[in-house]
Amino acid sequence: MKCEKRERQILLAQSGELSAAAAREIEEHISQCPHCSDYRNSLEAVFAASGEALLSGVPSDRALHRIKIAALNHEDPQPITLFRPAVLALAAAAALVIAVGFWTMLPTGATSTTGDDLDTIIMMVQYEDAEEVATPAADRRKSVRELADELLSMEGFAVDEFSENEWFTSDEELPATGLRSRSNPDSQPRTCV
């Protein structure tokens, strides 16, 4: 056996980890081997010197007191840890409830499939086409025309005498079309300064 292995056996013998038979065997070897005998002696010398050289001592009384307080106050020797199965199951259940809650709170459109999305877009386009006929501008134009027709008929003019172009060439032409003169042919047309 190599001396390196014997050295390990000497270390194990010193720590009391060899069987009785193995310890006897190594003792016999040491008695016959100068190298291993010297190794054992130096090992013991290192241990003796290091035991004194290394720092030693005891913890402070304050530390011991705090440990005692902690021991006294410790009511539950098995605290809830994050990785206990029951805690994990509880956490998973809570996460599931939250996820379902969010799912139900989402708008229907956001949860629809691609086909549903397409139907919605088509409906919106059709609705916009329908609305184009009665946009706010057209409504305003129509109501102005109706009002004008009403005024003309009140003044005794036939509505058909005026074309649409006369009414809506421009905003400034509307009073200059001579509504006053037409409504009162005797009066002079107003001249703008």
Added chain:
Amino acid sequence: MGNWGSMDTKDGELLARYRDGQVEALEQLVLRYRRPLFGFILNTVEGRDDADEIFQEVWYKVIRKSHLYKQKNFLGWLVRIARNTIIDRARKKKADVSLDAESESSGPLVQVIAGTGPDPGERLDSGELGKRISMAVDGLPHDQKEVFVMRVQAGLPFKEIAHVQGVSINTALARMQYAIAKLRPILKNDYADLCAQRTGRATA
């Protein structure tokens, strides 16, 4: 601390008694292992204040995790908790360590732990030989120093040291061999005196 029961009571039994509400059982364990545990911590971190804090922290963890104890060697369990606590603290300090200090042979975390050892000049009751040895021990690579301290100061068997370090028993033994090989030359001229001292103590 209070009155202490028989030292023959097994560690597992004392821990079980503590779980049943007997605080004295835990106190007994604290007293039983305060020297080896504190010695290991003291030789691994910087200063007695830090060692005191880590010692407390170890026992707080024991109190919280006492139901997890399944090992045969209670001191080994304590040392393992202490080692993990020291590593956690070193990780927190790691940010303060310059990357420039990182050597090729050892990472920054190892340097933080190994580099926080006490100044050999501050050691108590150390003669010239003691200072030389302590300097040599501090100069050991972290893994070797840890094995050495666990064996010499805490008195842990190699099987337990291997378990604490998470290596095979052969690796732990090899680390100890390297450490001894580096310390032997320092003691070369002092063998005779040391052996004489040992013989004197043995016969006394």
